[in-house]
Amino acid sequence: MKIEARIFEAIAVFFIVVGTIYAVATANYYTGPEWAGIACLYFSAMLSLLAGGYFRFVSRRVEIRPEDYDDAEIEDGAGELGFFSPHSWWPIAVAIGASLFAIGFASGNFWFAIGSALVIVVAATGLVMEYYVGPEKH
Structure with missing residues (x-):
């Protein structure tokens, strides 16, 4: 670091x-x-x-x-780097919400932007909590 x-x-x-x-x-x-x-x-x-x-x-x-x-x-840094979700759909939902928020904000449609912000919050929560729902849910 x-x-x-x-x-x-x-x-x-x-x-x-x-x-x-x-x-x-x-x-x-x-x-x-x-x-x-x-x-x-x-x-x-x-x-x-x-x-x-x-x-x-x-x-x-x-x-x-x-x-x-x-x-x-270079080989001194070999090994596992961390866990990365291989099949998560939540980043796509976050990107869609962010793009809709940008469109709503840029066009002056603030209610649409607020609704898109809620989509971002829900999608980010889903992304963070994806692996905390228990093994039987996957």
Whole structure:
């Protein structure tokens, strides 16, 4: 997890440097500073610092992974990576609900968007609770 923390912290430094250059460059323009771009660059830096800080925090509490070694080989990371549902239909329901929500929100049909948000909540609940219904239900 330390390498992920370093990557996000490097991205944050990049956004801070570019944001400062952008702020100075637009401040010298005849219309004054362009606040939307400056805010976006600094907020992007803060978001990447948030992710980097989370990875740095988690890296202290997990065991050392092969990715954290400088001289690790590819086969050091071999083995089971986790459980992934092979035949779940719930991600499709979440995607349909999200697309319907986007259509409803973009077209100004807010009741349709609220109904689609409920579809997203039900589908996400189904996705999370899929394997907690008992073995006799499958």
